[in-house]
Amino acid sequence: MLSIKNLHVKVDNKKILNGLDLEVNAGEVHAIMGPNGSGKSTLANVLAGRDGYEVVDGSVEYKGKDLLALSPEERACEGVFLAFQYPVEIPGVNNVYLLKAGINAIRKHRGQPELDAVEFLSLVKEKMKVVHMKEDLLNRAVNEGFSGGEKKRNEIFQMAVLEPALAILDETDSGLDIDALKIVANGVNNLMNEDRAIVLVTHYQRLLDYIVPHRVHVLSGGRILKSGDKQLALELEKRGYDWVIEEASAA
Amino acid sequence: MTSASVEHFLSQGTAVSSHSWLQGHRDAANRSLTNSGFPTRKMEDWKYTDVSSILEKNYTFNKSIPPEGIDSILSSARIAELECHDLVFINGIFSRSHSNLDALPEDVVIGSLSELITSHHDRISHFLNRENRHEKNGFVALNTSLIEDGAVVIIDNNVALDKPVNLVFVSTSDTDEVAQNIRNLIVVGTHARADVIETYYGPDSTNYFTNTVTEAYLEDGAGLNHYKLTEEGLDGYHVGNFFVEQKQNSSLNAYQVSIGGKLARSDLDINLAGPNAEATIYGLYMGEGKQHIDHHTTVNHSSPNTRSNETYRGVLGDKARGVFNGKIIVAKDAQKTEAHLSNANLLLSSEAEVDTKPELEIYADDVKCSHGATIGRLDDTMLFYLRSRAIDEEIARSLLTFAFAEDVIDKIHYPQIINRLQKKVIGKLPDSSLIKDFVS
Structure with a gap:
């Protein structure tokens, strides 16, 4: 589904990604772990199409298409979703209307009829249960006045409604208490099926107690240094990242 | 050029008024304009706004026109589904047949200046041009010199007006360059309340000029909600001055919205003259194409314990130009004054421009100002x-722009006005049909 080859990316003229390779197949959950400043968030933002990230080399293929050639909205229509590390507050833009416009843009792109108000509302009601979203948050402006945990939950709620094929979660688990973490995990596990893939960018092993990844990758210095299964995450939790970095530089 | 234009503009006045008090004001204003002329860019208050394109035209003032086509203009000018008393002025002339004053309550005087000036001579002469308004600038002087018609709204003490008064000013012409000179007077008695809306509207591609002055006097404990909707056509010029004098415990909510006009200049001068008087002002201006929109406000805290809160937002696209100047003056004795002013501008294109200048002049020492x-x-x-x-990029841009303007619009009390403004604001944005869903 997602094939990243030799990706080199500059931000403000500074090299952040240095030849990153990653293959993600449908039906898989991948966890990207790594120390601060290793390029995790850069990877997430490049995949979603944020401005200011200059791809100097390499390629990203998504469902056989050149992902980097698409605008952010085209990527979203094709089924790419980014759960933001810092969801932005947008005063004056209603949360639920944003979702309705989003889902209908995606449906239109797929050649499906738009959802009417009733269909949309029943979908929203159903998905709200998945993330235990409070109803009053729904009709507020996007993320305005939400607590940190509510913002993260809203990201997962949006993901649940938009049902992306490839979801990238950028440190969605950071700053969440254990109950909120379970809700996020529940949202992710609910979404997963053999046609979808999820990339979890995370600092901690904690989230992986609830979402079992197929692959765990260590990102450092803008490259994937080591890949493994869930055991790798546990080892990282115990031993930190230094041994991986040393191992890689020795090789 | 200036003196020739002064001569031309002054020659638009009609015969000597039979009311000598009024003629006295006219003569004084006439002298003032003759001596000082119209504003030029050398004056600090007119630094960014060049009015020479108004002055070089040969406007015919207050021209009566054949009624063809007026109904469709009026239906656009009126606020849909708003239950109100309304007074309609066409090219500055009161049109009784288009107005609706059938259900006026007792203890109010609402009508046209030209009709009421005789029957309510005492009260009108007591207030009109009371503070020598004509000394403010050439346009107010011209307006005073040409006083002919406009709206009068006088609410007796302790009366709360049942419905808003909508003053509708439309301009239209077949060929000539026409101008309207409007002088409005609003008096809200002790503990009385009123809502007054002024809508200025003209079709695009009609070359005209509106010179309007409104004076409002709020007695002790009076409340006025005032809406000024400047929706002139894109070839229309607008110069407006709104003066408010507030006695103790009175309260003003003023909404100033400018979304029309080739050049639209709106001045608002508030004097908080009695203790505990307060004014809340919301402004929104939006320009596109080559529109030039200028707002100047002065809030004078001349009494202790007075409060003002002023919020203006501007959205400028294309090559539009915005000007905002907000002045707060706190007099020496006006202790415990609280005054806040903010102006935020959104530029949608690299060629759009805005000049903004908030000013504080504080002579008291125990105040809270920002x-x-x-x-x-x-x-x-x-x-x-x-x-x-x-969300498509263009729609996302429109949506964020709309949300920026909406922050002012949603402060308005009447859903009918909110709807109207939302439609007008959205109508100016790309992909308007799509963002409509967001606000429906």
Whole structure:
């Protein structure tokens, strides 16, 4: 589904990604772990199409298409979703209307009829249960006045409604208490099926107690240094990242 | 040029008024304009606004026109579904047949100046041009010199007006360059309340000029909600001055919206003359194409314990130009004054421009004042967020622009006015049909 080859990316003229390779197949959950400043968030933002990230080399293929050639909205229509590390507050833009416009843009792109108000509302009601979203948050402006945990939950709620094929979660688990973490995990596990893939960018092993990844990758210095299964995450939790970095530089 | 234009403009006045008090004001204004002329860019208050394109035209003032086509103009000018008393002026002349004053309550005087000036001579002469308004600038002087018609709204003590008064001023012409000179008077008695709306409207591609002055006097404990909707056509020029004099415990909510006109200049001068008087002002201006929109406000805290809160937002696209100047003056004796002023501007294109200047002049020492102005573009992180949720870039831009303007619009009490403004604001944005869903 997602094939990243030799990706080199500059931000403000500074090299952040240095030849990153990653293959993600449908039906898989991948966890990207790594120390601060290793390029995790850069990877997430490049995949979603944020401005200011200059791809100097390499390629990203998504469902056989050149992902980097698409605008952010085209990527979203094709089924790419980014759960933001810092969801932005947008005063004056209603949360639920944003979702309705989003889902209908995606449906239109797929050649499906738009959802009417009733269909949309029943979908929203159903998905709200998945993330235990409070109803009053729904009709507020996007993320305005939400607590940190509510913002993260809203990201997962949006993901649940938009049902992306490839979801990238950028440190969605950071700053969440254990109950909120379970809700996020529940949202992710609910979404997963053999046609979808999820990339979890995370600092901690904690989230992986609830979402079992197929692959765990260590990102450092803008490259994937080591890949493994869930055991790798546990080892990282115990031993930190230094041994991986040393191992890689020795090789 | 200036003296020739002064001569031309002054020659538009009609015969000597039979009311000598009025003729006295006219003569004084006439002298004032003859001596000082119209404003030029050398004057600090007119630094960014060049009025020479108004002055070089040969306007015919207050010209009566054949009624063809007026109904469709009026239906656009009126606020849909708003239950109100309304007074309609066409090219500055009161049109009784188009107005609706059938259900006026007792203890109010609402009508046209030309009709009421005789029957309510005492009260009108007591207030009209009371503070020598004509000394403010050449346009107010011209307006005073040409006083002919306008609206009068007088609410007796302790009366709360049942419905808003909508003053509708439309301009139209077949060929000539026409102008309207309007003088309105609003008096809200002790503990009385009123809502007054002024709508200025003209079709696009009609070359005309509106010179309007409104004076409002709020007695002790009076309340006035005042809406000025400047929706002149895109070839129309507008110069407006709104003066408010507030006695103790009175309260003003003023909404100043400018979305029309080739050049629209609106001045608002508030004097908080009695203790505990308060004024809340919301302004919104939007320009596109080559529109030039200028707002100047002065809030004078001349009494202790007075409060003002002023919020203006501007959206400028294409090659439009915005000007905002907000002055707060706190007199020496006006202790415990609280005054806040903010102006935020959104520039949608690299060629749009805005000049903003908040000013504080504080002569008292125990006050709470703040002011600030910002000029910015659409927020990149917000844009990216919306686009990552499958919202097309153009729509995302429109949506954020609308949300910026909406912050002022949603402060308005009447849903009918909110609807009207939302439609007008959205209508100015790309993909308007799509963002309509967001506000429906």
